[in-house]
Amino acid sequence: MEQLLQLDRELLLALNFDGGAFADGLFWIASGKLTWIPLYILILVLLWRRYGWKQTLIAALFIGLLVGAADQIANLFKHNLPKLRPTHTPEIEAMVHTVRGYRGGLYGTVSAHAATTFGIAIFSMALVRARWFTVLMLVWTLLVCYSRIYLGVHYPLDILLGVIDGLLVAIVAVKLFRYTINRLEK
Numbered sequence: 001m002e003q004l005l006q007l008d009r010e011l012l013l014a015l016n017f018d019g020g021a022f023a024d025g026l027f028w029i030a031s032g033k034l035t036w037i038p039l040y041i042l043i044l045v046l047l048w049r050r051y052g053w054k055q056t057l058i059a060a061l062f063i064g065l066l067v068g069a070a071d072q073i074a075n076l077f078k079h080n081l082p083k084l085r086p087t088h089t090p091e092i093e094a095m096v097h098t099v100r101g102y103r104g105g106l107y108g109t110v111s112a113h114a115a116t117t118f119g120i121a122i123f124s125m126a127l128v129r130a131r132w133f134t135v136l137m138l139v140w141t142l143l144v145c146y147s148r149i150y151l152g153v154h155y156p157l158d159i160l161l162g163v164i165d166g167l168l169v170a171i172v173a174v175k176l177f178r179y180t181i182n183r184l185e186k
Contacts, residue, residue, distance in 0.1 A: 008157040012086050015149045015156065016097050023150070024099045030147040031113065039140060043124045050128065055181055062180075063123060066173040070119045073165050074112035082107040087152050096152040104153035111154045114162025115169070117144045122170035127177070 019027075029035050043063075048056040086096045087103035121137040145163070148154040154162075 004157070008155045009086075009089075009092055011156045012149060012152075013092065013095055015146070016086070016152050017150075018097045019150070027147040027150040028099050028102075030143045031151055036140070036144075039136075040120075043120070043128070046128045046130075046133065047124070054184075058180060058184075059123075059127060059177060062173050062177045063120060066119045066123055066169050067116045069173075070115035070166050070169045071112045073169065074110040074115045074162060077110040077161070078105075078107045081109050083109040083155075083158070085153050085158075086155060097150075098152045099150075102151060102153070104151075108154045108158050109161070110165055111145070111148055111158045111162030113148050114141075114145045114154075114159045115165035117141045118163045118166030119170040119173070120166075122167055123173050123177075126170075126174045 018024075044056060044060060047059050051059065084106065085104050085108040087093055087098055088106050089096075118141050121141045125134050125137050141163075145159045148159060149156060
């Protein structure tokens with residue numbers, strides 16, 4: 001386990017660097033929760049065009065539940081299996097590039113950003129089913145996930161665990177959404 005954590009630290013230090021004002025601004029914005037409101041609106045519009053307003057409302061409810069579940073699962077791990085964020089790890093905190101003095105909370109065992117963005121992406125890709133949209137969602141999730149490493153607040157392993165969290169919650173949400181829609185159509 002210690003070897004895995006050491007590899008995680010080394011990978012973080014390789015991926016976390018000072019990219020200058022442009023990169024700092026880009027990844028700061030990419031990590032912002034309100035930044036992506038236009039994308040969320042696009043998802044709802046695409047769902048509405050494909051399914052109509054009733055099913056879109058149900059999908060929006062499932063997206064909300066998915067985000068809440070993925071976030072709470074991440075918090076469960078942060079509180080019960082605490083692992084210091086890079087910005088709070090004494091051995092490396094001086095080597096970690098941060099932006100605007102942001103260091104995040106003390107623990108970051110599972111990235112909630114990775115969990116929620118990946119969950120939204122998987123759920124919406126399963127429903128929209130368009131190649132251009134899949135590419136857009138994958139680029140979005142990669143940008144958000146990497147921004148957490150760039151900002152120095154998550155290790156790569158935290159991101160991977162967040163992706164797994166989001167993936168599993170999204171799979172359940174898609175199955176429950178389809179079950180609900182099928183039951184309503186009967």
